[in-house]
Each structure stands twice: as structure tokens, then as C-alpha cells.
Amino acid sequence: MYKIAVIGGDGTGPEVVAEGLKVLKASSKKFGFSYTHEAFDYGSERYLKTGKTIDDKELDNLKAFDAIFLGAIGHPDVKPGILEQGILLKTRFALDQYINLRPVKLYDARYCPLKDKTPEDIDFVVVRENSEGLYKGMGEFQNKGKSDEVAIQISHNTRKGVERCLRYAFEFTGKRNKRKKLTLCGKTNVLTYAWDLWQRTFDELKKEYPGIETDYAHVDATTMWFVKNPEWFDVIVTDNMFGDIITDLGAMIQGGMGIAAGGNINPAGVSMFEPIGGSAPKYTGKHVINPLAAICAAGMLLDNIGEDKAAKAIENSVIKVASTKLKSLAAGKMGYSTEEVGDLVVENL
Numbered sequence: 403m404y405k406i407a408v409i410g411g412d413g414t415g416p417e418v419v420a421e422g423l424k425v426l427k428a429s430s431k432k433f434g435f436s437y438t439h440e441a442f443d444y445g446s447e448r449y450l451k452t453g454k455t456i457d458d459k460e461l462d463n464l465k466a467f468d469a470i471f472l473g474a475i476g477h478p479d480v481k482p483g484i485l486e487q488g489i490l491l492k493t494r495f496a497l498d499q500y501i502n503l504r505p506v507k508l509y510d511a512r513y514c515p516l517k518d519k520t521p522e523d524i525d526f527v528v529v530r531e532n533s534e535g536l537y538k539g540m541g542e543f544q545n546k547g548k549s550d551e552v553a554i555q556i557s558h559n560t561r562k563g564v565e566r567c568l569r570y571a572f573e574f575t576g577k578r579n580k581r582k583k584l585t586l587c588g589k590t591n592v593l594t595y596a597w598d599l600w601q602r603t604f605d606e607l608k609k610e611y612p613g614i615e616t617d618y619a620h621v622d623a624t625t626m627w628f629v630k631n632p633e634w635f636d637v638i639v640t641d642n643m644f645g646d647i648i649t650d651l652g653a654m655i656q657g658g659m660g661i662a663a664g665g666n667i668n669p670a671g672v673s674m675f676e677p678i679g680g681s682a683p684k685y686t687g688k689h690v691i692n693p694l695a696a697i698c699a700a701g702m703l704l705d706n707i708g709e710d711k712a713a714k715a716i717e718n719s720v721i722k723v724a725s726t727k728l729k730s731l732a733a734g735k736m737g738y739s740t741e742e743v744g745d746l747v748v749e750n751l
């Protein structure tokens with residue numbers, strides 16, 4: 403009996419999570435596993451009423467679950483950063499979810515904005531470090547508000563943090579049934595402290611994984627190749643900030659935010675799965691948001707807790723629905739409502 407924590411969160415988060423839960427329920431019947439789920443109200447509504455984001459006791463409580471299913475965090479009436487740092491990043495850090503795993507897979511050529519690229523060309527995974535770097539929040543203002551103000555933002559990289567991320571990426575590449583190629587994406591030509599550590603650790607570790615082909619690309623060049631030659635990639639490993647940026651581009655080449663899912667992984671603890679698109683306030687309550695990203699996140703969750711057959715079935719159903727039913731993956735243009743898309747995935751399971 404699995405225990406799943408559900409945080410619908412803000413904006414369209416609860417709507418897409420409801421469809422993910424619908425698919426979870428149908429797949430548990432079909433594949434014979436059982437689970438309980440408990441909903442938590444962390445998000446903007448509670449924050450606007452009480453000033454609370456998420457506290458230590460609540461974070462501790464989340465550690466008792468097998469996985470967390472998250473919708474979206476962020477609200478236009480709340481100053482940027484408060485909810486993101488106070489809930490999303492805090493949870494990632496507190497539960498030591500040090501990997502952000504973001505598959506970039508094109509399910510149907512119609513949805514790719516790149517000319518002549520097909521599903522064979524776009525199928526890679528970004529392993530983003532999820533606990534350090536610029537996201538550590540280290541830095542300071544000097545002479546704030548004055549004409550000689552200085553703002554310092556530190557990218558904090560530890561050997562331990564870098565090594566565990568790289569090791570995860572090597573292991574993941576080895577298990578993935580593709581080209582067994584791992585690309586380190588960095589900026590060794592400019593960020594000569596942080597990326598020296600990354601490169602040195604990468605070069606050391608690769609000796610332990612002789613079956614894996616390795617490569618290096620600067621982050622700026624990586625964005626170019628996402629557009630020009632996405633077929634070159636199998637697994638990419640990078641730091642927190644670069645991973646954040648390149649995975650939005652990754653989402654676009656796989657068809658947009660409506661289909662992009664990710665997992666915040668603690669390989670020895672509780673992981674959290676989410677659609678990466680955000681709370682989409684302008685679509686909230688309109689029944690037009692695409693739930694496929696959340697449904698894919700639910701599939702990743704099942705894979706993570708060991709229900710890989712069910713996970714595969716969900717992915718196959720999503721591929722079928724995306725390629726044979728929907729007119730578009732964009733909100734409001736799918737040809738179906740949010741709920742109807744969820745129903746279609748259940749029917750095709």
C-alpha cells in the first residue's frame with residue numbers, strides 16, 4: 403500500500419493534478435497495486451490567508467510518504483520568490499531531492515516547432531543538480547539603494563553535491579536503453595571555479611563507467627544544439643541554474659509546457675513529481691489547461707516507486723492520445739477540455 407502526498411497548489415495545479423489522480427486510480431485497478439493519498443493545502447491561498455508557506459513539521463511529515471505529487475506553486479498577487487522559495491525550493495532542499503530529472507521526448511512530430519525533426523530525433527533526459535549552485539541563495543547587497551550598490555549572488559558547489567549528481571547521471575545513462583552517452587553541460591571557459599570542479603569530478607568518475615561515452619558542451623552551445631541537432635543527446639547533466647534554463651527550451655522542442663514533466667528525486671528518500679509548466683493563472687478554472695504533463699508526472703512517480711509496468715502503460719496511452727486525438731498540446735487548443743483529455747488517457751490505458 404503506497405502513501406502518496408498530493409499538493410495541488412496554485413492556479414491550474416489542482417485541475418491538472420485531478421486528472422493525474424484519475425489516471426493513477428485507473429492504473430492501480432489495471433495493474434493491481436493500491437495506494438492511499440492525502441491532500442495538503444500548501445500554496446498561495448493558505449499563504450494569503452495566514453502568511454504561512456511550509457514549516458519544518460509539515461516538511462517532516464512529507465518524509466513519511468512514498469512520493470509527492472505536486473501541481474504548481476506561484477500566484478500573481480504574491481511577490482515573486484516568496485512561494486517559490488518558501489514552498490517549492492524549501493521542499494526540494496528539505497527532502498534532499500538533489501536530482502531534477504526532466505525527460506525531453508517528442509511524442510508526435512506535429513508538435514515539434516523544429517523543421518524536419520521527428521520523435522526519433524528528440525528523446526533525451528536532462529539530469530539537473532537540484533540542491534546547490536545559484537539556488538543556494540547565498541550572497542549579499544552592499545550599499546543597498548545607493549548609486550554604488552553591489553549585489554552578489556554566489557554559486558555554491560560542493561564536491562559532495564557535484565559528485566552525487568554526476569554519479570546519478572552516469573548510473574542513469576547506464577540503465578537507460580539508448581546510446582549510453584552522457585554530456586556534461588557547463589561553462590568551463592568562463593566560470594572557472596565552479597566548472598573546474600564539475601569537469602574534474604566528471605573526468606574522475608568517467609573512469610569508473612567505461613561503458614559510457616562522455617562528451618562536454620558549453621551551455622550556450624547546448625541551447626544551439628537543442629534546436630539544430632537534438633538527436634545528438636542521450637543524457638545531459640548540468641548544474642541547477644543551467645538545468646532550469648535549458649529544460650524550458652527542452653519543453654518547447656518536445657511540444658510545450660503542456661507535455662513536460664519532471665521529478666525531484668532523492669534516490670534514498672521521498673521524491674516529488676510535477677508538471678514543469680507553472681500555475682498558468684490566466685487559464686485557471688477554464689478547463690482548458692493540458693493535463694498531459696501532470697499525467698506524465700504521475701507516470702514518473704509510479705516508475706519511481708516501482709510500478710514500472712503501469713508507468714510504461716501511462717506513457718503509451720499519453721502517446722496515443724497526443725498523436726491520434728489532440729489537435730494541439732496548447733491550452734485551449736486541444737479540441738478537448740482538461741477533463742476530457744484525462745478521460746481519454748484512462749480509456750487508452
Ligand code: IPM
Binds near residue numbers: 486
Ligand atoms: C522550475 C521552476 C522553479 C525553478 C521556480 C518556480 C523556482 O522554474 O521548476 O524549473 O527555478 O526551479
Ligand code: MN
Binds near residue numbers: 646647650
Ligand atoms: Mn524552470
